[in-house]
Amino acid sequence: MLTSPALFLAEIRPGGATTFAQVDPSAPHVRVDDLGVTRGDGIFESVAVVDGNPQSLRHHLDRFARSAALLDLPAPDTAVWARAVADAAAAHPPAPELLAKLVLTRGVEGGDAPTGWVHVFPAHDYGSQRTAGIDVLVLERAYPSDVVTRAPWLLQGAKTLSYALNTASLRYARAHGADDVVFVSAGGDVLEGPNSTVLARFADRWVTPPPELGILDGTTVGRAFAWAADRGDGTEVARLRVDDLRVADAVWLLSSGRQSAPVRSLDGVPRPTDAALQAELLHHLLTVHD
Amino acid sequence: MLTSPALFLAEIRPGGATTFAQVDPSAPHVRVDDLGVTRGDGIFESVAVVDGNPQSLRHHLDRFARSAALLDLPAPDTAVWARAVADAAAAHPPAPELLAKLVLTRGVEGGDAPTGWVHVFPAHDYGSQRTAGIDVLVLERAYPSDVVTRAPWLLQGAKTLSYALNTASLRYARAHGADDVVFVSAGGDVLEGPNSTVLARFADRWVTPPPELGILDGTTVGRAFAWAADRGDGTEVARLRVDDLRVADAVWLLSSGRQSAPVRSLDGVPRPTDAALQAELLHHLLTVHD
Numbered sequence: 001m002l003t004s005p006a007l008f009l010a011e012i013r014p015g016g017a018t019t020f021a022q023v024d025p026s027a028p029h030v031r032v033d034d035l036g037v038t039r040g041d042g043i044f045e046s047v048a049v050v051d052g053n054p055q056s057l058r059h060h061l062d063r064f065a066r067s068a069a070l071l072d073l074p075a076p077d078t079a080v081w082a083r084a085v086a087d088a089a090a091a092h093p094p095a096p097e098l099l100a101k102l103v104l105t106r107g108v109e110g111g112d113a114p115t116g117w118v119h120v121f122p123a124h125d126y127g128s129q130r131t132a133g134i135d136v137l138v139l140e141r142a143y144p145s146d147v148v149t150r151a152p153w154l155l156q157g158a159k160t161l162s163y164a165l166n167t168a169s170l171r172y173a174r175a176h177g178a179d180d181v182v183f184v185s186a187g188g189d190v191l192e193g194p195n196s197t198v199l200a201r202f203a204d205r206w207v208t209p210p211p212e213l214g215i216l217d218g219t220t221v222g223r224a225f226a227w228a229a230d231r232g233d234g235t236e237v238a239r240l241r242v243d244d245l246r247v248a249d250a251v252w253l254l255s256s257g258r259q260s261a262p263v264r265s266l267d268g269v270p271r272p273t274d275a276a277l278q279a280e281l282l283h284h285l286l287t288v289h290d
Numbered sequence: 291m292l293t294s295p296a297l298f299l300a301e302i303r304p305g306g307a308t309t310f311a312q313v314d315p316s317a318p319h320v321r322v323d324d325l326g327v328t329r330g331d332g333i334f335e336s337v338a339v340v341d342g343n344p345q346s347l348r349h350h351l352d353r354f355a356r357s358a359a360l361l362d363l364p365a366p367d368t369a370v371w372a373r374a375v376a377d378a379a380a381a382h383p384p385a386p387e388l389l390a391k392l393v394l395t396r397g398v399e400g401g402d403a404p405t406g407w408v409h410v411f412p413a414h415d416y417g418s419q420r421t422a423g424i425d426v427l428v429l430e431r432a433y434p435s436d437v438v439t440r441a442p443w444l445l446q447g448a449k450t451l452s453y454a455l456n457t458a459s460l461r462y463a464r465a466h467g468a469d470d471v472v473f474v475s476a477g478g479d480v481l482e483g484p485n486s487t488v489l490a491r492f493a494d495r496w497v498t499p500p501p502e503l504g505i506l507d508g509t510t511v512g513r514a515f516a517w518a519a520d521r522g523d524g525t526e527v528a529r530l531r532v533d534d535l536r537v538a539d540a541v542w543l544l545s546s547g548r549q550s551a552p553v554r555s556l557d558g559v560p561r562p563t564d565a566a567l568q569a570e571l572l573h574h575l576l577t578v579h580d
Contacts, residue, residue, distance in 0.1 A: 007322060030320035030327055032297060032393065032407050037320055039453040040330025071454065072461055103322065119322050140441045143432050144476070151430045153462040153471075155455050162452030163329040164361065165445050167396075171362055172443040181443075186434070186476065 006091040008084045010104075010116035018077045020084040020118065022091060034115055036105025040162030042115075043067035048256045049089045049098040049120065053289045055256065056219040057082055063159065063217060064102060070158035074114055076104055081118070088120040097123040097286075099257050105161065126258040130282055133264030133273045134179040134253065138242055139169055141183035141191055145239075148214040156214030166194035177268075180253055180261070182245070189213055190240040196253035196261075197221045200245060201277075204233040209240055220254040220285065227284040250274050252281070259285040296381040298374045300394075300406035308367045308406070310374040312381060315409065324405055326395025330452030332405075333357035338546045339379045339388035339410065343579045345546065346509040347372055353449065353507060354392060360448035364404055366394055371408070378410040387413040387576075389547050395451065416548040420572055423554030423563045424469040424543065428532055429459055431473035431481055435529075438504040446504030456484035467558075470543055470551070472535070479503055480530040486543035486551075487511045490535060491567075494523040499530055510544040510575065517574040540564050542571070549575040 007025035012018045023029060036042040045060045045067075054060075061078040068075055085100050092098055104116040147156045155162075169181045182198055183191040190198055190209050197218030200207050206228045211217045225235040245251050250273055251263040260281050262273035297315035302308045313319060326332040335350045335357075344350075351368040358365055375390050382388055388410050395405040437446045445452075459471045472488055473481040480488055480499050487508030490497050496518045501507045515525040535541050540563060541553040550571050552563035 005323075025322070028318045028321050030322060030324070031318050032315070032320060032409050033295075033411075034320070034327070035457075037324070037327040037332075037395070037451065038334065038391070038393070039457050040451050041454050041457050042327075044328070071458065101328070103328070105327070117322050121323075139443055142434060142437055142441050142444060147432055151432050153429055153455060153459040154432060155458050158454075160452075160454040161327065161330050162450075162454035164331050164448075164450040164452035165443060167325075167329050167331050168361065168445050169443040 004093050005119060005121035006088045008088045008118045010084070012074070012113050012116055014112050016074050016077055018080045018116070020080070020087065025119065029117065030115065031108050033109045034105055035107060035109055036103070036115055036161055038109065040160060040164070041071070042103060042105030042161040043071060043073065043159055044161060045102045045159060046256045047085060047100040047102065048123065048259070049100050050286055050289075051096060052089060052094065054085050054089060054100060056223065056290055057085060059219045059222060060102070063219070064104070067158040067160065068104060070155060071160065073104060073106060076116070084118045088118045092120045095122055099123045103161070123257050126261070129179065129258060129261045130278070133262040135177065135265045136180045136182055136253070136263050137173045137176060137178045138184055138267055139172070139181050140186070142186055143214060145185045145187040145189045145213050148212060157211060157216065159216055169194045182253070184242055185213060188241055190242060190245060191215045193253045193255070196255040196258070198240070199224055199252040199254050200240060200248040201250045202248055206233055206235045207238050207240060210237045213239070218254060220256060220259060223285055223288065223290060224254060224260065224281060227281060227288070250277070294383050295409060295411035296378045298378045298408045300374070302364070302403050302406055304402050306364050306367055308370045310370070310377065310408065319407065320405065321398050323399045324395055324397060325399055326393070326405055326451055328399065330450060330454070331361070332393060332395030332451040333361060333363065333449055334451060335392045335449060336546045337375060337390040337392065338413065338549070339390050340576055341386060342379060342384065344375050344379060344390060346513065346580055347375060349509045349512060350392070353509070354394070357448040357450065358394060360445060361450065363394060363396060366406070374408045378408045382410045385412055389413045393451070413547050416551070419469065419548060419551045420568070423552040425467065425555045426470050426472055426543070426553045427463045427466060427468045428474055428557055429462070429471050430476070432476055433504060435475045435477040435479045435503050438502060447501060447506065449506055459484045472543070474532055475503060478531055480532060480535060481505045482508075483543045483545070486545040486548070488530070489514055489542040489544050490530060490538040491540045492538055496523055496525045497528050497530060500527045503529070508544055510546060510549060513575055513578065513580060514544055514550065514571060517571060517578070540567065
């Protein structure tokens with residue numbers, strides 16, 4: 001019988017040999033002394049599964065491996081993880097949009113193996129944000145733009161389980177009447193959202209900020225760039241200042257689950273959105289697989 | 291039969307009514323979709339239990355409640371948590387030094403109740419660090435000194451489960467031949483260690499940095515200050531620059547588990563320690579209860 005959600009738990013042996021087995025998602029599987037919970041000491045990826053297809057899986061797994069390296073975690077066997085994502089997606093009752101969450105923690109304190117799982121569950125319904133757009137606050141991330149090279153111990157650029165400030169930023173935005181956040185560095189560079197990548201359009205040029213600012217290398221923006229290039233537009237990974245966002249022809253936040261959401265206001269100031277372009281972009285993101 | 295460690299799991303009803311029950315610590319009790327593990331979205335306290343006495347419990351519980359407020363978590367019923375700490379400590383086989391970890395998470399995503407527990411287990415053996423001292427690196431925390439008021443969404447001053455960068459900093463220190471870390475703000479103010487409070491002695495004056503810098507209000511330093519005052523020395527909560535640490539008569543890192551550890555080198559430069567004073571301070575911390 002298909003259960004919903006589908007949960008596949010890893011057994012990772014010293015040395016890295018990994019197998020997955022399906023378990024009951026409503027039962028607890030994590031010990032209270034797992035460093036993933038006591039220290040947020042682990043990494044994750046969220047992969048959209050659209051019409052049964054895990055999107056940008058290779059890119060997600062590459063980033064998962066890079067995050068593991070940044071945290072000195074054992075390298076995940078990405079081929080085995082890819083199979084687990086496919087198996088967990090297949091084990092879930094079919095749905096147009098699912099999300100697969102991949103988690104790897106440092107394991108139980110004092111133990112000799114990391115903890116890991118793949119959890120597939122229905123995606124949120126982002127219909128209205130995709131169509132009507134989102135109100136966004138610009139909030140300080142308060143790190144210098146060269147934090148990655150200057151202070152690698154701060155783990156910027158790794159997708160860790162230590163996301164309390166990301167969720168706190170979203171709560172702050174909601175308490176102030178907004179839906180989402182764009183972080184800006186102490187140096188005034190546009191960074192990313194708490195769970196998203198910034199994409200700005202200036203006429204026929206599409207721009208997203210560079211990972212060397214200590215932000216994640218977005219998976220969705222790669223597919224958006226492929227679409228923009230197909231249109232004959234230019235794409236660029238380049239620094240943006242907050243003022244650039246205020247004069248862009250349009251701004252989007254991209255992420256695996258929500259795909260593309262047009263920014264309809266920035267710090268309370270209305271921004272133009274383009275419904276036809278958003279429909280076209282979203283259609284591409286939801287239908288073209290890689 | 292006494293089990294070791296002792297684990298008491300909370301049942302927290304909507305509205306906050308809380309009861310604890312003892313459970314098997316070797317079994318998993320946390321679901322994979324608990325926000326404590328997927329987002330590090332929760333708080334904790336580590337309370338030393340010395341000769342059966344939970345130390346500075348009132349102070350820890352006050353800080354636990356302040357952290358909950360900073361994260362918009364339901365206020366913990368501190369009287370019930372205090373009883374759970376006492377019960378869990380009593381349920382553990384007697385030992386000179388135990389640690390009680392209190393954890394409160396936002397609970398399962400989409401659920402209506404936080405998750406919580408009290409976990410009592412034997413403390414690490416810090417004998418050699420207490421006696422021989424520790425080698426410390428000064429590392430950038432890369433936030434401005436006014437981060438708390440300027441960017442409350444960054445949760446500085448809350449003791450959250452999102453501690454990956456704290457453990458990464460300690461790994462960085464160990465990879466560079468040191469034992470521990472002192473963080474410094476972008477403005478050059480001495481902050482705290484990843485798991486500790488900084489205490490510096492200048493002749494008969496003892497100084498620790500102020501919580502308004504976005505650091506934790508240390509529990510152990512309160513007891514150290516009481517001891518220093520009993521000696522007739524002055525105690526002060528005041529800003530320190532890194533250079534102040536380099537000229538202090540002695541520097542300690544204080545924490546619940548290790549209590550007091552003298553800093554014997556800072557960025558590779560030997561610093562004087564005072565074995566007699568450390569012995570006296572440690573004896574006070576381990577014997578005087580509050």
